[in-house]
Amino acid sequence: MKSKGFLIGLILIVVLLSFILFIRVHRKAKEEKIWEEVELYLADFNSPGGPFLVPVKVKIEKDNVLASAMDLLTSPPLQLKGVTSPLPPGTKCLSAEIQGDTAYINFSKELKDNFSGGSTNEMLVVYSIVNTACSIKGIKKAQILIDGKGTDSLGGHIDISSPLEPDRELVK
Amino acid sequence: MNRLLLLPFLFLLPSILYPIEEGKCQLFLLGKQYEAVNYIIEDGKVFLAFDISPLTPLLKEIKLKILKKNNEIFYSLSQLGEFKALSCKWDKENKQAIIAVRLTKENITWERTPSSLVFQITSPLPLSFETGILSSPERAFIDIMGAHLYPAKIEEEIGDNLKMRVAQHSVAPDVVRFILDLPSSPPKVEFSPSPANVMKISLTSPLKGRGSGLENIDLQKIDGGAIASLKLTQISEYKTLLLKNPPRLAIDISPAYLTPALTAPQAISPISQVRWSQFSYDPPTVRVVFDLEKETRVDIKSEPALIKVRFGAPLETDFDNLLNLKIVIDPGHGGTEPGAISSNGWKEKDINLDIAKRVKKLLPSVILTREDDINVSLQDRVAFAYQVNADIFISIHNNSMPQGKVGSGTETYYYREDSLLLAQCIHEALISKLGLPDGGVRRRGFYVIKNSPCPSVLVEGAYLSNPNEEALLTKEDFREKIAEAIVEGLKKYCGGKR
Numbered sequence: 001m002k003s004k005g006f007l008i009g010l011i012l013i014v015v016l017l018s019f020i021l022f023i024r025v026h027r028k029a030k031e032e033k034i035w036e037e038v039e040l041y042l043a044d045f046n047s048p049g050g051p052f053l054v055p056v057k058v059k060i061e062k063d064n065v066l067a068s069a070m071d072l073l074t075s076p077p078l079q080l081k082g083v084t085s086p087l088p089p090g091t092k093c094l095s096a097e098i099q100g101d102t103a104y105i106n107f108s109k110e111l112k113d114n115f116s117g118g119s120t121n122e123m124l125v126v127y128s129i130v131n132t133a134c135s136i137k138g139i140k141k142a143q144i145l146i147d148g149k150g151t152d153s154l155g156g157h158i159d160i161s162s163p164l165e166p167d168r169e170l171v172k
Numbered sequence: 173m174n175r176l177l178l179l180p181f182l183f184l185l186p187s188i189l190y191p192i193e194e195g196k197c198q199l200f201l202l203g204k205q206y207e208a209v210n211y212i213i214e215d216g217k218v219f220l221a222f223d224i225s226p227l228t229p230l231l232k233e234i235k236l237k238i239l240k241k242n243n244e245i246f247y248s249l250s251q252l253g254e255f256k257a258l259s260c261k262w263d264k265e266n267k268q269a270i271i272a273v274r275l276t277k278e279n280i281t282w283e284r285t286p287s288s289l290v291f292q293i294t295s296p297l298p299l300s301f302e303t304g305i306l307s308s309p310e311r312a313f314i315d316i317m318g319a320h321l322y323p324a325k326i327e328e329e330i331g332d333n334l335k336m337r338v339a340q341h342s343v344a345p346d347v348v349r350f351i352l353d354l355p356s357s358p359p360k361v362e363f364s365p366s367p368a369n370v371m372k373i374s375l376t377s378p379l380k381g382r383g384s385g386l387e388n389i390d391l392q393k394i395d396g397g398a399i400a401s402l403k404l405t406q407i408s409e410y411k412t413l414l415l416k417n418p419p420r421l422a423i424d425i426s427p428a429y430l431t432p433a434l435t436a437p438q439a440i441s442p443i444s445q446v447r448w449s450q451f452s453y454d455p456p457t458v459r460v461v462f463d464l465e466k467e468t469r470v471d472i473k474s475e476p477a478l479i480k481v482r483f484g485a486p487l488e489t490d491f492d493n494l495l496n497l498k499i500v501i502d503p504g505h506g507g508t509e510p511g512a513i514s515s516n517g518w519k520e521k522d523i524n525l526d527i528a529k530r531v532k533k534l535l536p537s538v539i540l541t542r543e544d545d546i547n548v549s550l551q552d553r554v555a556f557a558y559q560v561n562a563d564i565f566i567s568i569h570n571n572s573m574p575q576g577k578v579g580s581g582t583e584t585y586y587y588r589e590d591s592l593l594l595a596q597c598i599h600e601a602l603i604s605k606l607g608l609p610d611g612g613v614r615r616r617g618f619y620v621i622k623n624s625p626c627p628s629v630l631v632e633g634a635y636l637s638n639p640n641e642e643a644l645l646t647k648e649d650f651r652e653k654i655a656e657a658i659v660e661g662l663k664k665y666c667g668g669k670r
Contacts, residue, residue, distance in 0.1 A: 045573070049612075051573075088574070116512065116513075116572055117512025117520060117572040117636070118571045118579070118635075119618060119632060120571070120583075121573060153509075156509050157569075157630075158619055159550050159551070167617060
């Protein structure tokens with residue numbers, strides 16, 4: 001009986017040690033990835049004088065950073081309190097590419113179809129995308145595409161038929 | 173068992189001890205290099221002794237315990253390491269002991285004043301610094317000799333496109349390098365080392381030749397208000413921001429710098445105070461703020477190198493004058509673009525068109541960008557204003573918030589300075605006639621008001637996403653009120669302009 005208890009204890013210790021080792025190795029591997037800091041511009045609807053865009057700094061893997069940032073923008077991390085994505089529900093980023101200093105970001109049709117109107121709302125949607133894209137190193141302008149095609153405007157207030165530079169008017 | 177062997181020529185020196193196995197050793201202490209002057213062997217290990225007498229006063233100050241062995245004084249390396257301000261380490265590979273001043277983020281501070289930004293590096297002990305400016309891209313550096321940085325790399329955005337980077341540049345000798353990436357139009361950089369443990373680097377506002385100098389702010393009393401004149405050394409771009417709580421007008425002039433001659437003018441009602449600052453360095457921007465006793469109408473005119481702001485412009489109604497102007501009314505959206513849709517299915521495009529038609533009834537001389545439920549692109553609306561050589565452009569909209577949000581109130585948007593007074597006049601009339609929450613006169617770059625050839629505003633009458641305001645918008649008399657307010661605002665504006 002005694003030796004059995006000892007054996008179980010030993011096994012437990014071995015399991016625990018290998019678990020700790022695994023976590024350490026795993027953490028190390030994670031740290032070795034190359035990260036880039038990006039600003040997600042999310043909407044704060046509750047501030048007086050608002051709504052505003054609030055830059056939230058996030059670290060994203062350098063590979064495919066633009067598409068990853070746009071995915072985060074369509075569904076921001078839940079732990080971010082007080083800010084939400086201004087993008088219409090159902091919007092997905094289909095693809096994103098960088099040509100020179102310009103980002104071309106292709107969204108699903110929900111970006112336009114589910115847009116609920118309002119001038120400030122349109123400003124929030126357009127510049128949450130453009131400002132976020134332009135927070136990535138080397139990107140100076142961004143053009144919004146819908147289902148792979150350029151469009152005049154999401155809701156009739158802002159011209160998005162060509163690449164836009166970031167705008168800080170709505171940024172708090 | 174003490175097997176300490178002392179060589180007969182060992183001097184009475186305060187020394188630092190550490191073990192080595194063989195060969196020659198060096199000590200780098202606060203950036204200076206020391207050769208071993210002696211050695212002792214204890215427990216089969218060789219300990220080297222260095223003369224650190226130049227440091228004696230310092231070591232006294234930090235009250236280290238000392239080892240006394242046969243009348244010799246020794247400090248052990250590990251003990252020195254307990255002193256927070258010092259970093260001690262034994263480099264096995266190169267057989268070097270390194271003792272350096274420990275620097276952390278707390279040792280680097282900065283402070284902003286209206287015309288400068290001053291960084292200060294404060295070392296716990298006197299150190300030597302080397303400074304300079306590197307080019308392409310331009311950056312200022314300070315090398316802090318004999319220091320260790322914890323953590324080894326610090327990066328911080330300071331604002332105004334300034335970035336501070338501090339890193340361990342080298343070990344043995346230990347050098348921490350502080351780098352400040354300067355903006356493309358660099359400010360004047362000055363280094364001032366004093367006292368011996370402090371290095372300051374100050375960036376002062378850009379000098380002449382980098383934009384326009386704000387030379388003078390003059391206030392002059394007029395009937396019912398005041399005129400402010402901002403004199404510049406040369407033509408410069410500017411933009412205005414009308415702010416509330418407390419009411420104030422901010423003017424950002426860029427590229428521009430402050431001149432030393434600037435003095436505060438005596439306040440004249442409705443201006444309670446005039447303030448200014450070097451708002452940013454890249455681009456060099458001067459911000460002048462007029463604090464106002466109450467919300468006041470503002471009219472801005474600029475001549476070359478002179479910005480004139482009229483506060484409390486006295487306005488009068490003049491209907492005939494209105495009939496002679498080319499006023500374009502732009503009902504927002506249309507056709508396949510409905511704009512906002514209320515929960516009961518009311519479409520913004522229809523309400524906008526109805527209000528525009530009511531304006532035309534009240535003021536037959538106005539021209540509409542669309543008279544039917546058709547698509548008109550943003551570009552075509554602006555092109556229309558060009559075609560008819562418009563004097564005034566008013567875009568009529570109603571607002572909405574995204575899912576789950578309601579929104580409330582009336583907002584009037586302008587973009588260019590030539591449109592601020594028009595926005596104020598129309599907004600005042602809308603607020604007093606509609607009685608909805610005052611969303612304010614705001615500056616936003618919506619396409620039509622950004623690109624039209626004349627003073628132009630975009631009116632957001634009420635929120636279709638708000639059930640109460642939706643109910644109002646569906647009533648004829650409420651839409652009529654919006655139309656009346658627009659005409660009343662136009663009268664105020666055109667009267668005031670003459």
